[in-house]
Amino acid sequence: MYHAIVRSRIRALFEAINRGDAEPVLAQFAPRFEHVFLGSHALGGSRRTLAATRRWYERLYRLLPDIRFDLVMILVSGGPWNTLVTIEWNETNSGTDGVRTYATGIHVVQLRWGKTVRMVICPDTVMLTATLERLAGKGHEEALAAPIVG
Template sequence: MYHAIVRRRIRQLFDAVNQGDAEPVLEQFAPRFEHSFLGDHALSGTRRTLAATRRWYERLYRLLPDIHFDLREVLVSGGPWNTIVVVAWNETNSGTDGVRTHNQGYHVVHLSWGRASRLVICPDTAGLKATLDRLARAGNEEAHAAPIVDI
């Protein structure tokens, strides 16, 4: 039963992101958390504060305003005190230049008593970097900005 509840909640959070609303995701973080995105580009890096993580989601929506995730699989393991969730997804977006692109990847989430203490986003970084490079060539300077990180 617990795993079904977690799967449903994860799907709801992705639905919110698909609608351009990161607030439900931000509300799920534990007081101490880590939000990481793999790679070396404008969306990469690690954040440990809500302020930096909010700025990251704001950048995500500025760069990929119609980003949409289709979940392939949501795997849940563990009890409420130590839950690991792996989400396999396909993602589409039009970027700020209107060119439709596709990507795929995984989110790995560690939950403790329903709160996210760690979120690691693992996309196809080569595909994302190509999209960001294309956006920069089209004049979007933020596509090549330094990652949003904090200590």
């Protein structure tokens, strides 16, 4: 039953992201957490504060305003005191230039008593880097900005 509840909550969080609303995700973080996005690019890096993580989501929506995740699989293991969730997804976006791209990836999320203590986002970094370089080439300088960390 617990795993079914976690899967339902994960689906709801991705639905919020698909609507452009990161607040439900931000509200899920424990007082001490780590938010990691793999890669050396404008969306890469590691954050440990809500302020930095909020800025990261704001940047995500500025660069990829219509980003959408379609969930393929949600795997949940462990009990409420230490839960590991792996989410496989397909993602689409149009960037700021209207060019539609498609990618795959996973999120790995560690929960303790219902709060996120670690989130690692593993995208197709080759596709994402190409998208960011394309956006920068069309004048969106933030696409090549330094990662938001902190």
